[in-house]
Amino acid sequence: MTTARVFLSYAHGDEATAELIEAALLARGVPVSRGRDLTLFDGVTDKLRQALDEAVVFVAVCSPTYLDHHVCQWEFTRALLAAERLGAPRDRVVAVGCTDPTGLADLIGIEAVGDAVVGKVKKTRGVPLGEGGLPERVTRPRRFVGGYSTLWDLHRAVKPVVVTGEAATGKTTFAEQYGVLFRTAYPGGVEWTGLDHLDPLAWYAADLRRVAAERFGVDLGGLEFEQARDTLADLMTVAGVDVCWIIDDVPADFDAARLVLPSPRVRTVLTARTASRRWGFNEIAVPPFTPEARRADGEHARAVLAFAAVLDSVPFTGDLLVEGVAPAFGCSAPMLVARVLDELDGVLHAVDNPGCAGRQTWRLHPLIAAEVRRGTDVTTMVQRAALVLERAVADPKVGLDTLRHAVRVAREQTLPARTREALLRAVADRLEERGDVAAAYTVRVALGDNLTAAWMALAAGDANAVLANVATLTGDPVTEYRARFLRAAAHDLLGDHNSANAVLGDRGIEPVWVSEPERGRMALIRVRALRLRGQHWLARDLVEELLPRIQRMTPGLTHRGEWSVAAVEHAHLLLLTGSVDAAREKAEEIVNAFTAAGLSRHRLALEANAIAIEATADAQAACRAADQVERWYGRTDPLTTRLRDLCGRLSPRPEPEEPTQPRWSRALRAFLGRDTGRRRQRPVVFGQDSVLAQEVGAHPIP
Numbered sequence: 001m002t003t004a005r006v007f008l009s010y011a012h013g014d015e016a017t018a019e020l021i022e023a024a025l026l027a028r029g030v031p032v033s034r035g036r037d038l039t040l041f042d043g044v045t046d047k048l049r050q051a052l053d054e055a056v057v058f059v060a061v062c063s064p065t066y067l068d069h070h071v072c073q074w075e076f077t078r079a080l081l082a083a084e085r086l087g088a089p090r091d092r093v094v095a096v097g098c099t100d101p102t103g104l105a106d107l108i109g110i111e112a113v114g115d116a117v118v119g120k121v122k123k124t125r126g127v128p129l130g131e132g133g134l135p136e137r138v139t140r141p142r143r144f145v146g147g148y149s150t151l152w153d154l155h156r157a158v159k160p161v162v163v164t165g166e167a168a169t170g171k172t173t174f175a176e177q178y179g180v181l182f183r184t185a186y187p188g189g190v191e192w193t194g195l196d197h198l199d200p201l202a203w204y205a206a207d208l209r210r211v212a213a214e215r216f217g218v219d220l221g222g223l224e225f226e227q228a229r230d231t232l233a234d235l236m237t238v239a240g241v242d243v244c245w246i247i248d249d250v251p252a253d254f255d256a257a258r259l260v261l262p263s264p265r266v267r268t269v270l271t272a273r274t275a276s277r278r279w280g281f282n283e284i285a286v287p288p289f290t291p292e293a294r295r296a297d298g299e300h301a302r303a304v305l306a307f308a309a310v311l312d313s314v315p316f317t318g319d320l321l322v323e324g325v326a327p328a329f330g331c332s333a334p335m336l337v338a339r340v341l342d343e344l345d346g347v348l349h350a351v352d353n354p355g356c357a358g359r360q361t362w363r364l365h366p367l368i369a370a371e372v373r374r375g376t377d378v379t380t381m382v383q384r385a386a387l388v389l390e391r392a393v394a395d396p397k398v399g400l401d402t403l404r405h406a407v408r409v410a411r412e413q414t415l416p417a418r419t420r421e422a423l424l425r426a427v428a429d430r431l432e433e434r435g436d437v438a439a440a441y442t443v444r445v446a447l448g449d450n451l452t453a454a455w456m457a458l459a460a461g462d463a464n465a466v467l468a469n470v471a472t473l474t475g476d477p478v479t480e481y482r483a484r485f486l487r488a489a490a491h492d493l494l495g496d497h498n499s500a501n502a503v504l505g506d507r508g509i510e511p512v513w514v515s516e517p518e519r520g521r522m523a524l525i526r527v528r529a530l531r532l533r534g535q536h537w538l539a540r541d542l543v544e545e546l547l548p549r550i551q552r553m554t555p556g557l558t559h560r561g562e563w564s565v566a567a568v569e570h571a572h573l574l575l576l577t578g579s580v581d582a583a584r585e586k587a588e589e590i591v592n593a594f595t596a597a598g599l600s601r602h603r604l605a606l607e608a609n610a611i612a613i614e615a616t617a618d619a620q621a622a623c624r625a626a627d628q629v630e631r632w633y634g635r636t637d638p639l640t641t642r643l644r645d646l647c648g649r650l651s652p653r654p655e656p657e658e659p660t661q662p663r664w665s666r667a668l669r670a671f672l673g674r675d676t677g678r679r680r681q682r683p684v685v686f687g688q689d690s691v692l693a694q695e696v697g698a699h700p701i702p
Contacts, residue, residue, distance in 0.1 A: 004126050006117060007055035008034040009075040011068070014061045014097075017110065021059060021096060024114035030121055044074050052078060053130025057120045059113070060105065062095040067148040077151075077181040080104055082129040091120060092129065101149030147287035151178050155185070157282040160260050160268040162250070162275045165286035168367045171271040173349065174286050175246050178269065180352055186267065188236070188243035194314045195249050196404065199442045201225050204247075204259065206400055206436035208232050215239075218598035221435025221560060224460075226258070227601040227632060233263035235598070241265065249313075252276060303328055304340045306381045308348060308364040309372040312408035314401045315351045315361035323388045324381070361401075382412045386419050393426045396433070403427050407443060421447060428452075435560070445469070451479075454486045455521065458493075461603070466490035478513060489525045492532060500529070520546065520562060527569050531576070540573040564590060564604050571611045584615035601632055603639065610643055619650035 006025055010018040022032045033051040048071075052058070058079035066072050076093075080102065083089040090106035094117060099107050108116045154161050155178070165171045179190040191211055196203045208228050209220045216235045220228040236243055243266050250256050250272040256279045260268045275283045307324035308316070318337060326333045341348055341362065348362045364372075389406040392398055409415065410423045424447040431440035437456060444453040450469040457465035467490050473483040488504035491497070510522045523546055530539035547566055554561050567590050574583035587608040594605035606629055613621045626643035633640060 003031070004056040004121050004124065005031045005033050005051075005054060005128075006057045006059055006121065007052050007075070007079070007129075008032050008059050008061075009072060009079075010034070010061035011063060011066045011072055013065060014063045017061050017063075017097070020110065021061065021113055025059075025117060028114055028118050030118060044071060048075075049078075053082070054128050056124040056126060056128055057092050057094065057117055058083070058129065059094045059096060059117060060100065062098045062100050062105070064098060066098075067101065073148055073177075073181055076100070078184055079129060081182065081184045086127065086129070086131065091123060094120070102152045147174060147177075150174075150284060150287045151181060154178055154269065154284050155182055157284070160270065160281045161284055162256070162270040162272055162279065162281045163284050163286050164272055164275050166273060168365060169286050171273075171286045172248055172363075172365075175248060175269055175271050176351065179244060179246055182244070186242045186244045188239065188241035188265070190244045190246065193245070193247045195247065195251070197249070197251055199439075200251065200254060201258070202436075202438040202442045203400070203404065205229075206431070206434070206439045209434070209436055210400060212598075216598065219435055219560070220599070221437060222604075223599060223602055225438065227603075229258075229261055230632070231599065231601050233261040233266065236261065236263045236265045239265065242267065244269065247271070255279075256281070298340075300325075300329070300336045301340045301344060302376070304337055304348070305344070305364070305372050306376045306378055307385065308362075309369040309376070310378050310382050310385050310409055310412065311364070311369075311405045312401075313363060313366045313369070314404050315363050316401065316405060317361055320388065320392070320402075320405075321362075323391075324384055327384065379414045382409060382414050383416075383419070385409045386415055386423055390423050390426060393423070393430055396430075398430060400436075403430060403439075407446075410446075425449070441465075451482060458486060458489055458525075461493060463490040463493035466493075481511065485522060485525075489529070492525075492529055497532060520550065524562060524565055524569065527566075527573075531569065531572060536573055536576040540570070540577055543570045543573060564593065568604050568608050568611075571608060575611055575615055580615050584612050587612035587615065603633075606632075606639055610639065610646065613643075614646055617650055619647060619652070622647040622650050 008018055008022055008025075018034065022034065025032050033055055052075060058075075060066065060072075060076055060079075067076065079093050080089050083092040084104075086092065089104040093105040094113065095105035095107050096110055096113050106116075106120075151174075154163070163171050163174055179192065183190055191207075193204055193207045205220075205225050205228055212218045212220045212228075212232045212235065216239075218231070218235060220231060223231060245261060245266055245268050247256075247259050247268065247270045250259065250270050252272060252274045253276075256270060256272070256276070259270070260266075270281065275281060303325045304321055307321060311320075318341065321337050321341075322333045325337065329336050341350075347368060348364055351361045351363050385405075386409050389402065389409055392402050393406050406423055406427045410420045410427070412420075415423075424443055428440050428443040428447060428449070431437075431443060437460065441453055441456045441460075444450075444456065450472045454466050454469035454473070457463075457469060466486055470483045470486045470490070473479050484504045488500040491500035491503060510519050510526075514522065523542065527539045527543045527546070530536075530542070543566055547563075547570060550562050550566055554563055567586060571583050571586040571590065574580075574586060590608035591605055591612065594600060594602050594608075599605060606625070609625055610622075613625055622643055626640060626647050629637065629643055630640045
């Protein structure tokens with residue numbers, strides 16, 4: 001008897017057919033594995049996964065209702081993906097009864113299944129399906145019926161795919177089911193991003209930073225959105241494993257192409273109500289999906305739904321629900337919530353959330369949440385949610401989803417202003433600690449903390465955002481001075497130095513009332529202002545006073561914080577004051593710090609590299625750097641323009657051909673005493689070091 005096993009997959013209504021197939025295989029000496037103890041909506045156990053992966057051939061009783069069951073979908077998909085890794089799927093996957101929706105399996109009649117399967121088992125030479133390196137995955141029960149063939153259409157599409165459909169038609173559920181069933185096609189895993197409609201890029205950037213930190217230990221803080229996205233894409237490409245990235249609920253008027261990571265290793269699936277033609281994506285209309293009707297009867301169910309209805313549409317943990325209803329149900333809240341989640345399966349939808357370290361999470365659809373709110377007074381739940389979330393946000397390891405829930409609750413009009421401000425301030429502080437600057441900026445603006453928002457915009461180099469925020473700053477003389485200082489710095493960023501001087505002409509020592517952290521920031525801005533105005537030695541003295549203090553506060557060379565900004569200014573000023581070697585060393589030190597952090601695309605790193613190139617007068621390096629910066633930041637970026645100019649200045653000019661001089665010209669030059677009889681060592685070009693310039697300087701024109 002051979003030890004090679006066959007896995008037999010079937011729906012419970014087809015058990016009689018499965019018995020016949022098993023008997024035929026056992027009669028020919030082929031052992032059979034099958035999932036006997038699973039009910040309709042059971043999840044996938046680790047034992048079941050192991051049995052499937054150890055089989056060499058997969059046989060599916062492919063009746064019309066076979067793929068209506070989640071476990072059958074999971075088994076069939078896993079078998080096909082494994083068979084594709086090992087060769088042609090039809091050599092290992094058999095469909096008995098009906099043709100499967102994919103057309104990949106070998107269709108065999110029940111009367112011939114025994115001999116056909118034995119022949120396939122022999123051809124496998126005992127190599128199991130799991131030999132292809134399938135990752136571990138245990139899925140949970142879910143209610144998904146229909147649309148299986150469309151999942152394969154999505155999988156076979158080449159370009160990024162956008163799944164479209166009206167609200168509440170099951171787009172998110174469809175994308176989630178794809179992520180679960182086709183998980184083994186992506187050894188690098190499945191990432192999920194739910195967009196915030198008020199500010200999609202800020203929270204998506206936070207997700208990019210989270211993934212880069214978790215997967216590669218790289219901190220993308222400080223990078224502009226496109227550079228953060230492309231840096232992560234480069235890391236994914238180098239890692240060399242395929243990843244599926246699902247982006248949920250893309251607004252129709254948004255440029256969705258900006259969301260796609262440009263890596264051949266990243267497969268992007270988006271969901272949207274409508275898709276724009278300019279996106280250029282493959283569009284798949286979500287198949288009809290009708291979840292089982294569930295009534296929210298009972299006091300416990302209504303309380304859980306009321307709390308969930310005030311949260312955001314991103315996943316939440318069961319612990320959050322338990323804390324929300326604890327005042328009403330006391331110590332019995334955990335058991336009651338668990339019972340409600342089981343009863344309302346399909347209303348409170350279970351989500352496999354990659355960002356929750358394997359913990360089960362749930363989501364309530366926004367339309368269902370709106371319906372719940374219409375029939376419920378949620379004022380008490382809003383206040384309770386704010387209290388629960390404020391405690392959760394205090395945890396330094398709080399996740400992005402919890403922070404989004406906190407922002408959503410803070411938008412509630414019924415929440416007292418003091419509670420709202422405290423909650424938003426806590427969220428903003430936590431986002432800044434995480435390095436999610438763009439998301440923190442949006443929260444600061446919503447909070448009305450325009451002074452902090454202006455400083456953040458200035459650090460990001462967004463002069464227009466600085467001016468917009470300082471326009472709201474009025475009041476006492478201290479606030480007025482800060483507003484003028486920031487406005488002047490913004491004009492300097494825009495290159496309008498006359499306006500900057502008119503706003504704040506006196507750039508002397510900062511006022512005595514300025515706090516120590518603010519004093520350092522102001523001094524760095526003053527250094528830059530002095531450099532731009534040609535006061536290089538004064539600026540150099542000031543930055544050399546600042547650097548030791550900054551290094552004492554943040555020991556070690558780090559790309560985050562004030563050191564990198566001050567160091568770049570120092571390198572600029574060393575070069576401008578003639579300390580060329582010191583400028584090169586300082587610039588290389590900065591570049592090495594950013595490279596070690598995996599942030600070679602960072603603007604400060606590129607600026608430091610430009611200083612190093614100028615110090616070494618390397619024309620080829622200047623041209624390469626100009627091409628790179630133009631590719632990353634665009635042709636009109638000031639750094640691109642500067643590097644192009646440097647490339648032109650450093651590139652050698654071709655020597656002009658010596659014209660053949662007639663005999664009378666040589667005689668005339670000899671008569672005038674200009675011909676010394678020696679060969680010229682350099683060409684006559686127009687510049688400050690040219691021969692013509694030297695002669696004009698020696699013999700000024702009257």
